[in-house]
């Protein structure tokens with residue numbers, strides 16, 4: 001027992017990651033967000049759309065904190081290279097499996113950074129005839145915003161640091177950390 005506990009701790013204690021938001025803080029915030037969403041969307045059978053891959057951890061905890069009938073979907077998008085990014089254009093790598101016309105859509109995103117990806121995605125979903133399109137984001141790196149994005153439900157505002165954990169990666173690593181941390185040196 002003690003040994004397996006120690007093993008878990010060492011697996012989730014990365015010397016290259018400094019804790020910014022603890023697992024407990026995330027849990028508490030998601031309890032509040034889930035209650036807000038359940039209250040606002042009661043009787044509307046919302047469709048929660050998670051943006052792969054980063055938002056999958058957040059989405060899976062969030063839906064268990066929102067005690068109302070709802071549906072889930074996933075979309076995968078990739079932004080173009082640095083120059084194309086300023087146009088805000090993104091490529092849809094995996095589209096939704098259902099039509100969104102007439103549905104109340106809640107996009108679930110891990111982090112809003114420049115806002116370019118989200119502003120494109122929200123406009124795209126609105127153009128498909130959704131009844132409403134709103135956004136829930138766990139993190140807001142507001143200092144780097146280039147395009148205004150209305151975050152209807154927000155977890156935490158964070159400083160302009162590269163963060164990992166709880167779904168967020170650096171080169172596909174660290175997604176499984178149960179907390180949000182700052183990568184001390186991304187080149188390592």
Ligand code: IMP
Pocket residue numbers: 054109110111112113114115116117118141161162163164168169170
């Ligand atoms: P943007 O808002 O269009 O700049 O893009 C946001 C996306 O960039 C997020 O969905 C993340 O996938 C990624 N991203 C932005 N900042 C971070 C970070 O600090 N850590 C990990 N991924 C990030």
Ligand code: MG
Pocket residue numbers: 051052053054055110111
């Ligand atoms: Mg993302």
